[in-house]
Amino acid sequence: MAKKRTIRTIPQERTPVAEQDPGERIRNFDEVSHGYGKEEALVEADRCLMCPEQPCVAGCPVGVNIPAFIQKVTEKDLRGAYDVITTTNLLPAVCGRVCPQETQCEGVCTVGDTLEPVAIGRLERFVGDMAIAAGWANVPYIEPSGFRIGIVGAGPAGMACAADMAKAGCEVTVYEAFHQSGGVLRYGIPDFRLPNEVIDAEMGNLEKLGVHFECNTLVGRLFTIEQMIDELGFHAVFIGTGAGYPNMLGVPGDSLNGVLSANELLTRCNLMHAREFPNYDTPMPPARHVAVVGAGNTAMDAMRVCLRLGAEEVSCIYRRSRAEAPARAEEVHHAEQEGIRFKWLTNPVAVLDDGEGGVSGIRCVRMELGEPDDSGRRRPVPVAGSEHDIEVDLVVVAIGTNANPIIGQTSKLALNKWGYIETDEDLVTSMPGIFAGGDIVTGAATVIEAMGAGRKAARNMRRYLGIRDADAPYRASGADTLFGIDLRERNFVRIQTST
Amino acid sequence: MDKIRTRRRPPAADGAPTEMDSDQRSKFEIVAREDFSDATYLLEIYHPLMAKAARPGQFVIVMAHEHGERIPLTIADYDRDEGTITLVIQAVGKSTREMQQICTVGHCLHGMVGPMGMPSEIGQGQKVLCVGGGLGVAPIYPQARGFKENGASVIAVLGFRTSSLIFWKEKFESCCDEVIVCTDDGSAGLEGRVTEGMRLALEKHPDIDECVAIGPPVMMQGAAEMTRPQGIKTMVSLNPVMIDGTGMCGGCRVKVGDQVKFACVDGPDFDGHQVDFGDLMARLSRFSDEEKAAMQRWSEHCRMAQQPDGLETPPTAPEK
Ligand SMILES: Cc1cc2nc3c(=O)[nH]c(=O)nc-3n(C[C@H](O)[C@H](O)[C@H](O)COP(=O)(O)OP(=O)(O)OC[C@H]3O[C@@H](n4cnc5c(N)ncnc54)[C@H](O)[C@@H]3O)c2cc1C
Ligand code: SF4
Ligand code: FES
Numbered sequence: 001m002a003k004k005r006t007i008r009t010i011p012q013e014r015t016p017v018a019e020q021d022p023g024e025r026i027r028n029f030d031e032v033s034h035g036y037g038k039e040e041a042l043v044e045a046d047r048c049l050m051c052p053e054q055p056c057v058a059g060c061p062v063g064v065n066i067p068a069f070i071q072k073v074t075e076k077d078l079r080g081a082y083d084v085i086t087t088t089n090l091l092p093a094v095c096g097r098v099c100p101q102e103t104q105c106e107g108v109c110t111v112g113d114t115l116e117p118v119a120i121g122r123l124e125r126f127v128g129d130m131a132i133a134a135g136w137a138n139v140p141y142i143e144p145s146g147f148r149i150g151i152v153g154a155g156p157a158g159m160a161c162a163a164d165m166a167k168a169g170c171e172v173t174v175y176e177a178f179h180q181s182g183g184v185l186r187y188g189i190p191d192f193r194l195p196n197e198v199i200d201a202e203m204g205n206l207e208k209l210g211v212h213f214e215c216n217t218l219v220g221r222l223f224t225i226e227q228m229i230d231e232l233g234f235h236a237v238f239i240g241t242g243a244g245y246p247n248m249l250g251v252p253g254d255s256l257n258g259v260l261s262a263n264e265l266l267t268r269c270n271l272m273h274a275r276e277f278p279n280y281d282t283p284m285p286p287a288r289h290v291a292v293v294g295a296g297n298t299a300m301d302a303m304r305v306c307l308r309l310g311a312e313e314v315s316c317i318y319r320r321s322r323a324e325a326p327a328r329a330e331e332v333h334h335a336e337q338e339g340i341r342f343k344w345l346t347n348p349v350a351v352l353d354d355g356e357g358g359v360s361g362i363r364c365v366r367m368e369l370g371e372p373d374d375s376g377r378r379r380p381v382p383v384a385g386s387e388h389d390i391e392v393d394l395v396v397v398a399i400g401t402n403a404n405p406i407i408g409q410t411s412k413l414a415l416n417k418w419g420y421i422e423t424d425e426d427l428v429t430s431m432p433g434i435f436a437g438g439d440i441v442t443g444a445a446t447v448i449e450a451m452g453a454g455r456k457a458a459r460n461m462r463r464y465l466g467i468r469d470a471d472a473p474y475r476a477s478g479a480d481t482l483f484g485i486d487l488r489e490r491n492f493v494r495i496q497t498s499t
Numbered sequence: 500m501d502k503i504r505t506r507r508r509p510p511a512a513d514g515a516p517t518e519m520d521s522d523q524r525s526k527f528e529i530v531a532r533e534d535f536s537d538a539t540y541l542l543e544i545y546h547p548l549m550a551k552a553a554r555p556g557q558f559v560i561v562m563a564h565e566h567g568e569r570i571p572l573t574i575a576d577y578d579r580d581e582g583t584i585t586l587v588i589q590a591v592g593k594s595t596r597e598m599q600q601i602c603t604v605g606h607c608l609h610g611m612v613g614p615m616g617m618p619s620e621i622g623q624g625q626k627v628l629c630v631g632g633g634l635g636v637a638p639i640y641p642q643a644r645g646f647k648e649n650g651a652s653v654i655a656v657l658g659f660r661t662s663s664l665i666f667w668k669e670k671f672e673s674c675c676d677e678v679i680v681c682t683d684d685g686s687a688g689l690e691g692r693v694t695e696g697m698r699l700a701l702e703k704h705p706d707i708d709e710c711v712a713i714g715p716p717v718m719m720q721g722a723a724e725m726t727r728p729q730g731i732k733t734m735v736s737l738n739p740v741m742i743d744g745t746g747m748c749g750g751c752r753v754k755v756g757d758q759v760k761f762a763c764v765d766g767p768d769f770d771g772h773q774v775d776f777g778d779l780m781a782r783l784s785r786f787s788d789e790e791k792a793a794m795q796r797w798s799e800h801c802r803m804a805q806q807p808d809g810l811e812t813p814p815t816a817p818e819k
Contacts, residue, residue, distance in 0.1 A: 177612060178743065218612050272569070397749075
């Protein structure tokens, strides 16, 4: 290898990425960021110090071996880089685009102490895109284990669990309520951030692993979780149904026709192609002046979708300040570039009726930050006498979601007091053989955390079924063994031989 | 159109397969169709697993083709032996008219998911009034049958616009103690709306202790008002605009008492005396402009592409 890199010798500036011009892009649904080309990727890869202590790996919820894949990029071995990433992360092109890197790997990158951190996300996306373009897929030799695994929900959590169980030789079926797989990646995150082709390509790799998909299947109602084990013959089940149920504002005027959840807006636009109405049958509500309440990723997506559908003015109404906005930093930045009007420290108190069942405006109060609350963020309190009206014809609500009730309604699984599925650390639910993870356990979180949960559940599921982990050390340090078998492998008497 | 019934028999005597994987037949295949009038038609769709799971009061969401909308339709009946789900559809908007054209026997829907929603509670009423208006006549049938099986005495009030639109009268007669038909124009049965029939029934049977009403919102509202004075428990089945049907979008929210409920997961059945029908009707008109535009555009296409049998796939449908 060339001379050792130090913070002084590496390229000092973070390599910029080409983006569509804001004025141009608000008129189309094409991707905002063009991503790195080969030259740019090589320059950026040279900024990595290959730290022996690897803080970035610890910062990644699935522990991608970041320096190792960046090393491969510097060696121009992109296939090698892809192989490194996909040993832990199934969807590099997706994650490179949607992970909140600034609070994960890039947030703890050593270079970031002095300069801007290594653009790990962009490099990961570059490698993922290369793999898609070249049609690479890592399909290992799989020895059938004879087990059948049912997965409920085709979002990131379910996908990750499905892939790992398929690699462990299980026959995996994924049930999805919608007519297409992908979960939030498909119905929530719009094309300009995550094009459908990227989802299709990376999800397609699951089919190559032999994973079978059953869409249009509402588990709980068509058959219950219990029936999956008792009647459909699954040896274990993973539930990754996400956090659906959107919160509404709960203020007067909430049920007016011009008020809808961001989930509804985004599902109409993305999954149902309402932006191509009337070529597709699903319509979109007309929107000239839009207020979006909330400042998470969902809110940013909703605002930017409205702009692209031709809204003249889109405002973001958020009761805290920019520093507390939960969206990815890049999304807030892009939204600002595109001309979204941010009204920080503002809270809606009523939606105003236009007299015909529609919306004529939204009444807000200004807020100021008081004492920190349970989440450690300073609690916003209303400023007396600061009521003011903003003229809008559409109000989009993106203030978080609750647990989807269907699995709870139809099974005996223990739920916590908010209705999320209760699990222990190993993602084991109250029923034997049933695991759960992702947003339905933690509440709305991130794609990569959901994938991390899916992988963790798969690890414990294999242990439950007595499938030996090929990639784990033969004897985990400190673990008790019996006849050479890890005692933590629950139920190891159930080891089956393939038929 | 005549009341022609077409049916395709399943290829093998396979009973009702318990597993989807073993289901070799095309998915969501239409195995029978019956036209009740030139606007109302019945489809039987092959889905053995769903036929096993369905309960009265539940609904499905169908997509007729890849570019289609997701439309909620109440399950009008199910046949566990044949493995079919029965839907009765009224061609009102663009999507349902298009379905009327393309959904012939042998055609497969792009998607059908369900059974959705909470099953109706077949209550402990001893004398039950089942009120169906127009299309609501179909989904009230499994409820009437359910009550009868529970040992209740069942009186059905069925409302239609005119005599030529009447369907399933015999089906009701076979499971009800009394059937009152009303037509708006008096061309059959009682003249007037279902509320006239209800009045008659309530006068004749002061001991009616439960009521179920399904139909257009105005009709359900009227029915709920009829029973309010006596405080007779009255359940209605709401039909707001839906997308996912899984509680994910909130598009189907309705006001019940002082609460907001999502009809797809909390309902679709609610206490008729608590439902805010004004709110429901306002919300149903959410996309009326877009629907009108789509309808008009589609009719024009149909006129232009007019085929002798009128069954040609319209240009808006995807290429096969
Ligand atoms: C608009 C939006 C933007 C976001 N942006 C980002 C971002 O930039 N970065 C990031 O990291 N995170 C983002 N998130 C959060 C992230 O998408 C989620 O945390 C993640 O998708 C959760 O994955 P999951 O697998 O748990 O659930 P989901 O992705 O919600 O998938 C659950 C799936 O299960 C299906 N399902 C539900 N119930 C049933 C049932 N009963 N039977 C069968 N199937 C069922 C659903 O239809 C769905 O497809 C965003 C979320 C939204 C809504
Ligand atoms: S912390 Fe930053 S510099 Fe160090 S190995 Fe990770 S990416 Fe490279
Ligand atoms: S239809 Fe979307 S929540 Fe009910």
